[in-house]
Amino acid sequence: MQLYSFFNSSTSYRVRIALALKGLAYDYHGVNIRVGEQREPEYVAKNPGKGVPLLVENDGTMISQSMAIISYLDERYPEPRLIPTDLIEKTRVLEIANLIACDMHPVNNLRILGYLTKRLGVSDEDKSGWYNHWIKEGFDAVEALLERYGHGRCCFGDEPTLADVCLVPQVGNALRFGCDLSGYPRLMAIYEYCLTLPAFEQAAPANQPDLIK
């Protein structure tokens, strides 16, 4: 398999965790979204969504959108399962995963922060206020849902699911921006635990070939 990825992209990080948990090997292709490589014609021909990640399967099938990629991987290579088969457990996993993937990540990613500062002239202080506002809105909800429905060392049980696959990159991103996450003991404990697992270590931004220090 081929993975087009950027070391610091949270959505790429999600897919790298899923691949690592499943023990799937792949060739890594760095796409530097800081300098706009995702908008180069050769790449857009592969991924009209102009983003990372993009997975190219061995048979040439190209899949964009991290949630679609992970759903594909989970059905094609089901061990270990990241999306539970029990309906209610699966629904709880998807609820947290989509809360992060829809309500949190898209409003704070590189392209949005870039538009705010470069095109709308938003100050660094206001950009930071924006970032922290959406992190708080989202993690308040994640923490409340975990208190209500979570169990085990991970979000749901003792083994990682898609909820953890989405949570860890989002926490990492918030910490990189200097957010105070001390008000979220439950999700932070899950984050710390997941970081001790080899698959999460292998998938971490710092361990990618396109790392920019």
Next chain:
Amino acid sequence: MQLYSFFNSSTSYRVRIALALKGLAYDYHGVNIRVGEQREPEYVAKNPGKGVPLLVENDGTMISQSMAIISYLDERYPEPRLIPTDLIEKTRVLEIANLIACDMHPVNNLRILGYLTKRLGVSDEDKSGWYNHWIKEGFDAVEALLERYGHGRCCFGDEPTLADVCLVPQVGNALRFGCDLSGYPRLMAIYEYCLTLPAFEQAAPANQPDLIK
């Protein structure tokens, strides 16, 4: 079942379409997100995500996040299937659905546009520029993916899937904001076709009990 919804919310509209396609009856509870009813303590106790939609099943199970709700409904009430069982077809449906649900809707919804104008003082012209920018980025990608992989009267085949369930509210939203969508003949033909189906008519914003004219 109980559905907490706002007539003009695209994510509520998605769930209403899914419920209507499956012929499921429900009690409608309007939550006026324009005046902040989603932040009232009684509602937050139900949905810590402070948003609509929220589905309450007959057994009391509460589910937030439209994509999680529809996945639940599709497994619990599988006729007609909105997420295909064929792996590649399912992946293509999820790719388009997530492109809309993650890359398009979250950056242009009411809370984001409100933050831009009320808290950052962005002008109406710049707000319109922002809205149109993300619509173009997203629909350019949707149209390209449909040209490559789409088939039939709907996005994938002659019957609606989750891709159409996400597409129709997003197109409706863009038209409401006055976007020129003439450059997207394929997705507009699908939109026009879906609007002729009774389930989409029943779910439309104009036909909801909490309609504000």
